[in-house]
Amino acid sequence: MSESEELTEKTVGKRSKLPLVLGICAALLLGGAGFYTVYSGLIPAFVSSSSKPGGEAAPSFVPLDPLIISLGPQSRSTHLRFAAQLEVDGAHQKEIVALMPRIQDAMNGYLHALEMRELEEPGALIRLRAQMLRRIQIVTGEGRVKDLLVTEFVLN
Known part of the structure; x- marks a missing residue:
């Protein structure tokens, strides 16, 4: 085998893990943002009636x-x-x-x-x-x- 064939096999066989790492980071970031918006009450549909001011009586x-x-x-x-x-x-x-x-x-x-x-x-x-x-x-x-x-x- 020549040196050029060995270099092409090494470069073709080894993929970059950058897209995988970026995808995981984006998923964690979006998941955290979604949790925060629901937990803090920024989305009114998910706010329980007991936590609303002036909500239902007991x-x-x-x-x-x-x-x-x-x-x-x-x-x-x-x-x-x-x-x-x-x-x-x-x-x-x-x-x-x-x-x-x-x-x-x-x-x-x-x-x-x-x-x-x-x-x-x-x-x-x-x-x-x-x-x-x-x-x-x-x-x-x-x-x-x-x-x-x-x-x-x-x-x-």
Whole structure:
């Protein structure tokens, strides 16, 4: 082999690592800049509502009066005792308390319409809770009641 062939093989076989190093540095720089903009709140879409000045009020809980539902004569149990609490924004608490008779009526009507087999199913409480929450949200208006927390669900 001649010297010129050896030099061309060495230069062709050895690539420059400069583009790789520049790419890694650019990725780190852009990643850091992205983190800083989101963390500092420069992008409003990513700012949580709790860190905004004048954001939502803290959630509060409004207890529902316990309901005792008579079950039909064909059922093994005679009564259903149901108690729950509503999770609402503090700003809407007075409105929800004022609508409590309508909420109780909606709950009573729904629970009376259920059949015993629907109450005894293994996943019944999850499905019933979702149905009752939806009815409560219809009565109170969208966005006022966040969640329904079932505190008592007893068949006897």
